[in-house]
Amino acid sequence: MMIQQKHYDVVWIDKGHTIFASTLRFIKAVSPSTIIVSYSPDNMALRHNQTQQYLECIPYYDYIFTNKSYILDDMRRLGAKNIHFVNNSYEETFHHPYNLTEKEKRELGGEVGFVGMWEKERCESIFYLADHGIKVKVFGNKVWDKYATYSPNLEIVGHLLKGEDYSKSLQAFRISLCFLRKINFDQQTTRSVEIPACGGFMLAERTDEHLAMFKEGKEAAYFSSNEELLEKCQYYLNHETERKQIALSGRERCLTSDYSNEGMIKKCLNIIFQNEVK
Known part of the structure; x- marks a missing residue:
């Protein structure tokens, strides 16, 4: 040895x-x-x-x-x-902002997006957004495929993203959703730092740990119910300048706190x- x-x-x-x-x-x-x-x-x-x-x-x-x-x-x-x-923590060699082409913005991004595995609670939250007129795109595992025709506001892409495409997607969405895994009782997840590190706007479940990592309304946005999730999506989709500033500040927090x-x-x-x- x-x-x-x-x-x-x-x-x-x-x-x-x-x-x-x-x-x-x-x-x-x-x-x-x-x-x-x-x-x-x-x-x-x-x-x-x-x-x-x-x-x-x-x-x-x-x-x-x-x-x-x-x-x-x-x-x-x-x-x-x-x-x-x-x-x-995030891997700085590929979790960082990219110069996205229009094709990448179109194929990897959208209004509101989520990249991750299917779970009941996050699926219900995404349905709630779609039911209330929010356009959502999901890159996920095959379980998501069964919901491909659920709503014209919901686009299911039946595969996960890897490498640079994953990072580019977090940046390309105007709003990137950050759900926590209920089976693990998570208070934060890898997306909690990967989304801001990639220069994306993060809308995450509100927890004490999230609040300690990124200031609410300054470096990230949070929700505690589907109703608040919808309200925040509607607000930030209509307040582009504020949304972009929060994304920039979230990226800066990743650097200054060395996440x-x-x-x-x-x-x-x-x-x-x-x-x-x-």
Whole structure:
């Protein structure tokens, strides 16, 4: 193993579904000063996100980082020693504004848009908008296809977007919707930073974490009901200058608060090494 050939200050493991506890014990036996870190963007306190290998490894991680603030105590009960919350982050090499062609604006954008998997609650919210005259385009998985003829105000594109097309779409929509995954009890998601980072206007579910990341009405817009969602869509579709300024300010907040992947990792390393020198 590489750990036998060279000293590493940190071994960073993303998610770690297939890592065995014996591997972590071996790392510590060979290099006791190496700090073993776990990071996952999923709610690892929920069974559907776990494997038996992951559960057995939890006590052997020196630090665990999660973007789910509400699972800290649950993870401690599973054996986590040092667990810390960090915000979601974006990849600055492709989550950034692009010079969009008219063809890209037309094919990847629209009035109001959502890019993501089907879930009951978000589908009902999108139906509510369509029923009240808002034109919505959805790029999603095949489950969305069954609703392709639901309304002339709803356009279903039966595939998800990847790479630059995903980033360009978040920018191309006049309003990009940010729904939270109810099965994970999310308070924020990767779109929470990816939409503003791409220069898009974000209309997201209102949570304390969202409000802490982006100022309401200044750097993003929020809703707490379908009625408020409709009201905000109607307002910002008719207030173009204000909408564009909020999108610009949201992008600037991503930069000044360093919500990038690199910024998140720096924060984690600062926590680790500040603790280690005490």
